[in-house]
Amino acid sequence: LAGYDDPEYIEQLQKIKLPFLPTGKHRAFPIKGDSMLPMKDGSFVIGKFIEEKRDIRTGRTYILITLNDGMVYKRVINNIDLNGSLMLCSDNKFYHDYSVPIDDVVEIWEFACSINTQEYSKEELQISSILTMFNELGIEVATLRNKLS
Known part of the structure; x- marks a missing residue:
């Protein structure tokens, strides 16, 4: 992080071209954890x-x-006009949402794509599909609840 605003540091980073990316300035960031x-x-x-x-x-x-x-790396709720902050949310609901003052944000990079460096195991894919099923079921229950109200 100390090199984020150092042009010499940025210039020496490895470069790769991905032809499917839209125009603009792009950068890759490593992901750690499961949030x-x-x-x-x-x-x-x-x-x-x-x-x-x-x-x-x-x-x-x-x-x-x-x-x-x-x-x-988080899902963002833009509260800049409301209270000058961003609410940062993890897709894994085990982690709590938290707010960051917009003045503390140095750089912003919008998701363009991801690159996995490891395959998913069968167990991970099964857990993923179960979570998807529960999410879809929750949406259906909410829809039914709204129709009954």
Whole structure:
């Protein structure tokens, strides 16, 4: 993180061209942990640089470089107009949401794609499919509840 604003450090980073990415400035970030399932620990998230903080869209995922938390990859709720902050949410509900003042955000990179460096095991895929099934079931229950109300 100490090199994020050092042009010499950035220039010496390895480069790769991915022809399917849209125009713009992109960078790959390593993922650690399990807060953003189904991203595996050791995967890479490619982000597109966002210059204007007002361009952050609620519900999208971003890699944020922050003064206090370093690099984080989270789903974002844009509360800049409300209270000058971003609510950062993990897709894995085991982790709690937390707020970051927009003034603490140094760089913003919107998710463009991801690269897995390991295969998923059968067990991981089964857990993933079970979670998907429960999420879909929850949506159906909510729809039924709304119709009955």
